[in-house]
Amino acid sequence: MDRRHPGSFGVVRALAVALAALPLSGSACLALLGGDERADCEEVCAKEGECGMRTEAACLASLCDTEGFKVVDAAADAHDLASLDANDCERTAEDCAALVLCVCPDACARVDECTGDPDATCLNTCETLIEQDPAAGFQENRCKMESACADLPACSSVGG
Amino acid sequence: MQDGERLRGFACLLLCGGLIGLAAPARAMSEELVEGELEQPAAPDGAKPVFLVTDVVVGEGLGIDKDAARDVLANRFGRLKDKIEVRSLSEVKSTLDRAAMAQMLGTTESDGDLAKIGEYVVVDRIVFGRIAQVAGVTEVQVKIFNTKDGVTEAGYSRRLKAGAPPQLVLTLLDSLADSLLAFAVDAYTDAAPDAKFLALKDKKLTPRQTAVAASPWSMLGVVGGVVAGAGVGVGALGGHVLANTGEGDPTTGLIILGVGAGATLVGTGLVVADGLTE
Numbered sequence: 080m081d082r083r084h085p086g087s088f089g090v091v092r093a094l095a096v097a098l099a100a101l102p103l104s105g106s107a108c109l110a111l112l113g114g115d116e117r118a119d120c121e122e123v124c125a126k127e128g129e130c131g132m133r134t135e136a137a138c139l140a141s142l143c144d145t146e147g148f149k150v151v152d153a154a155a156d157a158h159d160l161a162s163l164d165a166n167d168c169e170r171t172a173e174d175c176a177a178l179v180l181c182v183c184p185d186a187c188a189r190v191d192e193c194t195g196d197p198d199a200t201c202l203n204t205c206e207t208l209i210e211q212d213p214a215a216g217f218q219e220n221r222c223k224m225e226s227a228c229a230d231l232p233a234c235s236s237v238g239g
Numbered sequence: 240m241q242d243g244e245r246l247r248g249f250a251c252l253l254l255c256g257g258l259i260g261l262a263a264p265a266r267a268m269s270e271e272l273v274e275g276e277l278e279q280p281a282a283p284d285g286a287k288p289v290f291l292v293t294d295v296v297v298g299e300g301l302g303i304d305k306d307a308a309r310d311v312l313a314n315r316f317g318r319l320k321d322k323i324e325v326r327s328l329s330e331v332k333s334t335l336d337r338a339a340m341a342q343m344l345g346t347t348e349s350d351g352d353l354a355k356i357g358e359y360v361v362v363d364r365i366v367f368g369r370i371a372q373v374a375g376v377t378e379v380q381v382k383i384f385n386t387k388d389g390v391t392e393a394g395y396s397r398r399l400k401a402g403a404p405p406q407l408v409l410t411l412l413d414s415l416a417d418s419l420l421a422f423a424v425d426a427y428t429d430a431a432p433d434a435k436f437l438a439l440k441d442k443k444l445t446p447r448q449t450a451v452a453a454s455p456w457s458m459l460g461v462v463g464g465v466v467a468g469a470g471v472g473v474g475a476l477g478g479h480v481l482a483n484t485g486e487g488d489p490t491t492g493l494i495i496l497g498v499g500a501g502a503t504l505v506g507t508g509l510v511v512a513d514g515l516t517e
């Protein structure tokens with residue numbers, strides 16, 4: 080009977096320590112579970128705002144949700160904005176010229192995906208036109224990659 | 240020794256003076272050459288290549304208005320107004336209609352209108368397109384025709400897969416107009432980036448804030464959490480073993496319990512260390 084007490088005590092103590100450790104490791108667990116995604120999304124928007132491409136609020140509204148990046152389109156054609164290469168590209172861009180050009184690969188890929196017709200010249204075209212009118216080109220291409228397929232035509236009026 | 244150095248310095252000054260003397264006229268000559276070249280450009284100052292978007296032929300049963308398709312193409316293609324000039328046939332037609340009306344009415348404005356027609360009709364290149372559907376797949380194509388040389392200079396086509404939202408025909412028209420525009424910028428202008436883009440190159444961005452998250456220190460919390468969690472599990476197992484040992488040797492249970500407690504302590508320590516380093 081006496082031998083049972085140390086065991087029970089061990090379990091209780093182990094549980095107590097575990098409970099104490101949980102709050103401490105909360106942020107780390109959050110990071111593991113993708114809680115930093117929202118911070119990543121906010122950082123993308125901060126960079127875009129810094130370059131004056133679109134306001135941070137407008138960016139947050141179209142790119143981020145409460146947990147991280149938005150998912151657009153119906154379930155069958157789910158388009159997770161967290162998977163966009165432009166996000167990392169914009170976060171690591173050294174200057175604003177590099178940042179605006181980040182949108183081209185994803186925007187081209189989105190149009191290709193929706194129309195079902197890959198366009199080999201799209202990337203070159205996109206970069207040439209962004210060099211001529213950076214803000215309009217950036218906003219329109221961001222709109223393309225953040226929109227459902229059916230809404231793509233509306234993006235042509237986004238850049239003014 | 241010092242005289243030698245002075246002499247060398249004097250010789251150097253003479254040499255530099257001579258080079259500047261030679262370079263100045265050469266530079267002036269080169270500037271004259273450049274100016275001479277600029278005086279005879281392919282297009283006079285302010286003249287931009289002029290394109291006329293004539294027609295977009297639309298296949299039957301597609302439910303697309305051909306005039307609207309033409310204007311979409313013209314508006315999109317003509318958005319870089321300072322680089323190229325794009326006119327739509329709608330504008331020409333409306334001018335012709337007004338001119339015809341003016342002539343009928345005998346007003347004096349007709350001369351101005353006729354001059355405007357001449358201005359509109361003199362175009363370097365004609366842009367036209369076609370939208371057709373075959374077995375559910377919609378194809379959109381556009382071409383640039385050089386009216387002076389009588390050759391097709393550029394042609395692009397894109398397809399819309401069967402079952403795709405039909406409004407994406409507009410997106411295809413937009414992207415084809417973009418292709419034409421990029422071609423026009425490359426082929427008919429100096430293709431130099433706009434001043435707004437060049438200004439963006441000078442706008443440096445602050446370093447990435449999440450660099451801290453990628454450092455080894457940030458992993459301490461994660462590793463600590465995992466070790467502490469595992470320690471709790473092992474400790475619980477040790478406690479269970481100890482509790483069920485009965486009259487037997489408690490060493491095994493104690494060892495497991497000790498290992499679990501140790502791992503919990505180490506893990507917690509790592510989490511705390513992570514917190515202190517942030």
